[in-house]
Amino acid sequence: MSPSPPPSSSVAGQPKRERRKEARPGELLEAALDLFVEKGFAATRVDEVAARAGVSKGTLFLYFPSKEELFKAVVRENIAGRFTEWNAELQTFAGSTSDLLRYCYQVWWERVGSTKASGITKLMLSEAQNFPDIVAFYQHEVILPGKALIRRILERGIARGEFRAIDLDYGVFLVLAPMIFLMMWKHSLGACVPEGENLTPERYIACQVDNLLQGLCVRPDAAPAPQSPPPSPSRS
Missing domain, CATH: 1.10.10.60 (Homeodomain-like)
Structure with missing residues (x-):
């Protein structure tokens, strides 16, 4: 054979x-x-x-x-194409808006922030002025849908009485700022920090969300201060 x-x-x-x-x-x-x-x-x-x-x-x-x-x-493959799934998740989320905000940061970090795709933000910040057509595309496909998604989260919290009524135009940037910082840290700022001063993204996100919620969440009215009993009448 x-x-x-x-x-x-x-x-x-x-x-x-x-x-x-x-x-x-x-x-x-x-x-x-x-x-x-x-x-x-x-x-x-x-x-x-x-x-x-x-x-x-x-x-x-x-x-x-x-x-x-x-x-x-x-x-589109790494960022813009994800907005459909993210909007669907927002629509069906059953928990509180505080939980939703925490979840959105977690999902963003897992699917974008921790990946190579987060470097696209640094690219846009450094080269945007030289490529207006690319900027227009990025605004339409990423920035505007991203801001609209965050605005929906904040509006959900306000409508449910969980968040204070705030200026939503600027509230969106409060949510975005920690994301932008982490991407710049990953691809640029982190290299300038002395060795040993590493930043743990998950801890940073948890701290930032706690700070945001401290400012956003409606608090019960403080209980009135107890009144002192009237002074006893003096004896003559």
Whole structure:
């Protein structure tokens, strides 16, 4: 009996390169995210993205006709595309609004803040003035939906009598500020801090939420101070 031939790198006559075609968009987006975060938008070249993904530049352009479209796809894949699920979770959340706010910070950190995608915020802050079209896209796809989602959370708390009535236009920024700080710490500020002064994101988030809720939550009216008994009449 003749020995069996070694396993082929193809299936049903298709070479490996061709079989991986359906996976290429995801691989390109992953490679693009890595490079955009490492080098910024301006310095990233599409041929570098293609090389890191293991395909030709021509293959990349089959899926994404320009670097701008590639960047937009990265943002949609990692951030903007999550707003549908986040809004659905908000709609069905059954707990208190305080619990909802804590949950939203936790989910944001797990799905965005702790990932490479958080570096997109640093990229936008550092390069926004040079790319107005990218800024307009990011405002429409990320900033406005994000602010609307936070506003819904605050409105929920106010409507249920759990939160004080506040200026919602600025209350949104109170919620956003800790997120922005953590992303900048992860991708920039943290490198400037002396060794040993590490920040634990989960503890930082818990502290910030506690502070926010101290200011947001409605407190029962303080009990009136006990009145002193009237002085006893003096005896003459």
